[in-house]
Amino acid sequence: MMSSGRNRVKIFVRFRPTPNFAHDSVEFLNDGQTINIHAKKEDKRQTVNNQLLDWSFKVDGILHNASQEQVYETVVADMTTKALNGFNGTLLAYGQTGAGKTYTITGATENYKQRGTIPRAIAQIFRSVEEQSDQAIVIRVSYLEIYNENMFDLLSTLPEGSSSNNGGYDNQMTIVEGANGSICVKGLSMHVANNEGEALNLLFEGETNRAIASHSLNKNSSRSHCIFTIHIESRSRTESNAKYVTSKLNLVDLAGSERLGKTGSEGQIQKEAMYINKSLTFLEQTVIALADKHRGHIPYRQTKLTHALKDSIGGKCCTTMIANVYGDFPQLDETISTLRFAMRMKCVPVEPAVNEHYDPWLLVRELDANIKHLKQELDMHNTLANRAQVSYSSLSDGQMNDIKKQVRLFLEGKTSEIDVTSLHQIGAIFTQFRSVVLEMERDINQQYKNKFLLLDKSDSDAMLAVQKAGLPLDDHGNYAGTSETAFTVVPIATQQATAAPASKQKQQPPASPKRKSGKKSRGGGSPTGRGPASPSPQAEPGAKPAKSGATQPSVQLATTDGAESTKKEESFPTDSVTEEKKTSRPSTPPTRPQAFEEFKKERGQEINRILNENKTILMSKKRIVRDLAHAVNATKHMIDGTRVALERKKNERMEQGEFVNEEGETVIDEEEFQLISQLKNLKQTYRHDYDELRNVKTEVEYCQKLVDQCRQKLVQEFDAWYNDSFMQDNHETSASVGYGARPGIIVPARLTLNSQQANLEDDQEKFERVQQELLMDHQDSAAFYNAKMRTRRRQIYEKAMAQPQPNRQLPPGVPQVSMRNKPPNQMSYVY
Ligand SMILES: Nc1ncnc2c1ncn2[C@@H]1O[C@H](COP(=O)(O)OP(=O)(O)OP(=O)(O)O)[C@@H](O)[C@H]1O
Known part of the structure; x- marks a missing residue:
């Protein structure tokens, strides 16, 4: 062709x-x-x-x-x-x-x-x-x-x-x-x-x-x-x-x-x-x-x-x-x-x-089979990679609830990790973050509404009512602490004192419209229709409810709570945060040393008491050790001196010529005899004291272990409490910087801060122990060790002060997600 x-x-x-x-x-x-x-x-x-x-x-x-x-x-x-x-x-x-x-x-x-x-x-x-x-x-x-x-x-x-x-x-x-x-x-x-x-x-x-x-x-x-x-x-x-x-x-x-x-x-x-x-x-x-x-x-x-x-x-x-x-x-x-x-x-x-087509029904069947096959492949892969628990199917309601709980705990600072094993979960976590944050926002708004009423400052009636109620307003008509805006925020009073004048007015709501001429009725100010005594949250989204409330100061200011409830209202807890947690998070957290002192007086009081008792016993034992060591040293000196004197006496005798009795035994004079007796006694004393010293030292070691254990326990509990209460993130602990524990003592994973005091006492004890051990052989080493220990104390103090303090810059609720079972090459999510 x-x-x-x-x-x-x-x-x-x-x-x-x-x-x-x-x-x-x-x-x-x-x-x-x-x-x-x-x-x-x-x-x-x-x-x-x-x-x-x-x-x-x-x-x-x-x-x-x-x-x-x-x-x-x-x-x-x-x-x-x-x-x-x-x-x-x-x-x-x-x-x-x-x-x-x-x-x-x-x-x-x-x-x-x-x-x-x-x-x-x-x-x-x-x-x-x-x-x-x-x-x-x-x-x-x-x-x-x-x-x-x-x-x-x-x-x-x-x-x-x-x-x-x-x-x-x-x-x-x-x-x-x-x-x-x-x-x-x-x-x-x-x-x-x-x-x-x-x-x-x-x-x-x-x-x-x-x-x-x-x-x-x-x-x-x-x-x-x-x-x-x-x-x-x-x-x-x-x-x-x-x-x-x-x-x-x-x-x-x-x-x-x-x-x-x-x-x-x-x-x-x-x-x-x-x-x-x-x-x-x-x-x-x-x-x-x-x-x-x-x-x-x-x-x-x-x-x-x-x-x-x-x-x-x-x-x-x-x-x-x-x-x-x-x-x-x-x-x-x-x-x-x-x-x-x-x-x-x-x-x-x-x-x-070529005009190629795909039969939709057959295609669906074919794709179904492919998906099934791929799921099996994935299951096998996960099993081999030790990730058998990973699921790729849609999350159930139960799983969603679980994620929500984790997100809440995270936002409340009770956990620093959220389990992530699949993309499904990541999506769900973000969804739950949004949902929980919105809930929290709603709750906080509600709490504001329960505590405060918005008043229009241009509404002279309302402002007058507030003043009458005895609330402190500045020259600009702002309630103490509020900014200068067209509206002022007034807390719902909790004191009977403020409720008293209000109650007077409360008793005469129908009269209110008549009290101020030319103003519209404010007696029915509660849009909920619950009457003036109900400080309804719905009542204040706009100026109108505030206005209506202003002619009814008793409505805004009267509460049933006492002083204690006023104190509670100073914080804005979420619905799921415990009261204890609410109060344990002041806006300005204390430093670790301050917090530790407080901790020892309150939560750690009992363990601190036991620690102090053990320390007292330990110190007394150590004093005995020190006294015995001194005695042993002194005896040793005397033994040495007596030996020298005896040797000298023996040499004199040899030079002058020895006297021997009928039995052929050497005859010594009184002085030499006294020296021999003295040496014998000294040796006995030395052996006795030395044995005593060894026994007391064993007791000291035992007591020391008890003290160490108590101290660890105290520090652990403080560390957990402090981190939960104030810290937003995991930080290096005192254990990780290499002090706070004796050599040979197993340091628990979460052992963190040693207080300044604890460290100082440790080293004091350490100094004494080393002094005791070394003094016998090197009498002149005390000054050296003394100076060294002072330097060490200063270093420890500086390190303790350099430890992380609560991160006040980190906004609350900033999530940090870490991935468990993270497979190789998997994306890591950083928020
Ligand atoms: N190659 C050929 N060999 C033999 N006969 C032919 C050939 N071409 C055309 N003819 C004859 O010519 C006549 C006309 O041809 P045809 O009908 O195919 O023309 P046409 O182009 O289709 O015309 P129209 O536009 O009117 O349809 C027919 O009788 C047909 O048999």
Whole structure:
């Protein structure tokens, strides 16, 4: 097959066989694609509107004296094959009346050999259907005629069909465009053809219904456009997927393109010719627009023909045109005209694409199966990653409540972590944050409303009433502590003292309107209708309720609470915060050392008492150790001194000569004897004291452990209380900075602050212990250790003071979310 311009509409020129072929004027080049037409000067008058004498047309193929079979194989067979694979295909037969368009498209219906492209395409399609046993292919046929801008269903005479239209007049047929740009003629019947014979029957049925008007040029000339469409739907029998392909093969027999004047037609025939001209002119305009890549708008809708062929010319459709022409000299001008249109059509770009679709039901089933499979994969992955508890399904009401509780605890400062295991949970946490914050805001507003009333400062009555009630107002009329605004906030009084004068007025509400002249009634000031004694929160959103309240100071100022309740009202607790918590969070938290001192007097009183008792015992034991150590040291010195004296005495005796008695024993003098006795006694004393010292030291160690334990307990409890009460975040503790515990003592994870005092006492004790241990061997080391210990004490004090204090800059309720079971590479959320 000859071809050029792969991405353009293909053009073939078919010459109607004639014994009078204008060989002198029409020339085919050897490339099989070029047609040169020469008009002699003397013949010029016969070439209408054409100023040129020489024409050259390059097309995709020239069909001269070609049989029907050759035409089909050359032009249509490939397009039919593509249609079976899901590509749309359109064959347009264009040309002068009688040039052979119908012969090309339909052929001679009485002669099998001369059958046209429609019966041949039908045969090829059903051959392929039989061969492709793995595909379930459904063939449907429609046959549309457009005559004088009216649409007719050429198969409407058949009973069966997917769309009936009562005779096929176009008032029942409309051209509709699908979402993907596909065109469908609503109301045009579609007929399933199960085999070649059924399809051919449909063709012949349509042919007999075709409107035919006699014409001077050709008795059988068709004055209408006919579109025979084979709709193909193909699904795989072997794969159970939702994908399937559809296509349509349009075989279009256009009406004759000759000019009006030449036919000499009149009346109805002239009217037909006008419509034909109109539609073909618009077809040409559409083709020109399609060929121009800069044109945004394509005038498809100007005629039924172009609108119905919108998805069949260019674009995703494999489009081919056969230009049917005469080779006779008298028809040369029409031949040139037809070829010029063909050249324009040749410029229309095409980009064929398969029409893939997805069966929605099958697709849902397929996606369901995929989701199930992926969930299983995810479960397995989570199990392997030790995240078996993670759930990806929507959260239940119980889980939502749990998250809400966690969010509340977080906002109340009772926890610093919120469990996050899935994106679902993160979304839910944010939702709950919003919900809880709104609730809190509402509660706080409510509490304000319960405690305060808004008074319009310009309302002299109201202000007078407040003053009468004895509330302190400054020169600007502001209640102490409120800003200078048009309104002042007045607390609902809680003292009987203020309630007393109010109660006077309360007893005479009906009189109120009368007390102040010219003012509207304020006696019924409570919009709730609960009477003046009800300080309704609904009463004060605007100035009016405040006004009304102002004439009833007893209403605003009288409460049933005593002084204690007044104290409570100084804080603004949330509904879920305990009273204890409310009072334990002053606006200016104490420093740790201050707080520790307070803690020891209150919450940690008992453990502090035990600690102090243990310390007292420890100190007394240590004193015994110290005294014993001194005694042992002294004895040791005396032993050493006695040894030296005894040695000296022995040497003297040796120098003077030894005295020996009858038994041969050495005789010593009294002094030496005393020294020996003294040494013996000293050694005994030393051994005794040393044993005593060792025993008491063991007791000291035991007592020391008790003291350590008590101290740890005290510090732990303080740490927990302080962090819960004042801290917004986790901070480094004293344990983590490396002091506050003895070597060898296991420090609990949450051991934090050691108070200054505790540290100082520790080191005092430590100093004493070290002193005791070292003093015996290094008597002169006391000053050294003393100085070192003082330095150490100062360092500890500085570190303790440098520990984190409550973060007053951090706004309350700022969330910090940490992720448990955080998998590798998972996003971490920082708020
Ligand atoms: N290639 C051909 N070989 C043999 N006969 C042909 C050929 N082309 C046309 N004819 C004959 O010419 C006559 C007119 O052809 P046809 O009806 O196909 O013309 P047409 O272009 O469809 O005209 P119209 O525009 O009026 O429909 C028919 O009798 C047809 O058999």
